[in-house]
Amino acid sequence: MSSEAMSAYHGHGEPAAGKRIVRPYGDTTGDGMVQLSFTLPVPHDKRAEGAALQLAAKMGLEPAMVVHAKAMGPSFTFFVVYGSVHHLVDLSAVDVVEREYPLLSAKEVNGAIKSRLRRPLVVVGACIGTDAHTVGIDAILNIKGFAGEKGLEYYSEIRVVNLGAQVLVPDLVERARAERADAVLVSQVVTQRDAHLHNTTEMSAAFREAYPTGKRPLLVAGGPRFDERAAEKLGVDRVFGKGTTPGEVASYLVHALLPPTNPLRERKSA
Structure with a gap:
């Protein structure tokens, strides 16, 4: 993580300079571990798993591992990959639609x-x-x-x-x-x-x-x-x-x- 990110992130999402920064975690707080799934239009073999890891790296998961791979017919493979991302999330900048009316019975x-x-x-x-x-x-x-x-x-x-x-x-x-x-x-x-x-x-x-x-x-x-x-x-x-x-x-x-x-x-x- 960069020094700028380290200065903004305190491990538990405490405010810093008006921001509330968090990262994903899997094993320990702030380790950045995420799991995602996708399908590639290739037969299931070692080359396909290598392609999945290459895609994961390009998406910012590094290091990453293929934890599940299953053929979906002769020409497609479904993957689940697990890896660490270095991205931070600023909760103060999240844009959502808040409910502006009371819930009624x-x-x-x-x-x-x-x-x-x-x-x-x-x-x-x-x-x-x-x-x-x-x-x-x-x-x-x-x-x-x-x-x-x-x-x-x-x-x-x-x-x-x-x-x-x-x-x-x-x-x-x-x-x-x-x-x-x-x-x-x-x-x-x-x-x-x-x-x-x-x-x-x-x-x-x-x-x-x-x-x-x-x-x-x-x-x-x-x-x-x-x-x-x-x-x-x-x-x-x-x-x-x-x-x-x-x-x-x-x-x-x-x-x-x-x-x-x-x-x-x-x-x-x-």
């Missing part, structure tokens, strides 16, 4: 919709394009839910229209208009050739064209390969990544769609 969500919207909140959900994987949209919408939380169908003040898989964008727009949707939730699991990005961009463009300015429903995209920071680039209002629960989505809908509470009115009603 189902009772609180229903109460907010009933008192502030005064009608059921309409949510239309779908997997668009050729994506046939409904596990994501079902986890959020279906009553069975996900991670111990009931889906949006469980909420008495939310009316859910789940269109399922392989929904064409024009059909999604038409159904959203027919249902007078407040929000449209799109799940994308298939990501080959960035299909999730292309589909989401197409969907957001179609809604902008179909609705007057300021009148379109809230657009939410979700899936395990989305970057939560990419909402503006994709033309949607929010992006949710892997591990998102129905309660998080319901709380966001309340935050984004309902008029703010009036503290004076609440005090009078109390």
Whole structure:
């Protein structure tokens, strides 16, 4: 490690010059050890393992070792390599999307919709394009839910229209208009050739064209390969990544769609 890095890194991630520096570790704190996997389009033999080590070195793992290599058919090999990196991570410079709204219980969500919207909140959900994987949209919408939380169908003040898989964008727009949707939730699991990005961009463009300015429903995209920071680039209002629960989505809908509470009115009603 360079002297500059050593001066910034103290082994336990303590602040230094306004930064909080950490390194990966495997055996001892700060040893930089990481493990990664990849596939090379070569048959499994000694030369293939040498190619994997060469790639690892070019990625900054040095020294590195191949801890697992397995043929994936006659022309491909899957590798797991283990080695040390010299890179540092400045936690103070990490850019993430922080949740800016409180997590609400189902009772609180229903109460907010009933008192502030005064009608059921309409949510239309779908997997668009050729994506046939409904596990994501079902986890959020279906009553069975996900991670111990009931889906949006469980909420008495939310009316859910789940269109399922392989929904064409024009059909999604038409159904959203027919249902007078407040929000449209799109799940994308298939990501080959960035299909999730292309589909989401197409969907957001179609809604902008179909609705007057300021009148379109809230657009939410979700899936395990989305970057939560990419909402503006994709033309949607929010992006949710892997591990998102129905309660998080319901709380966001309340935050984004309902008029703010009036503290004076609440005090009078109390």
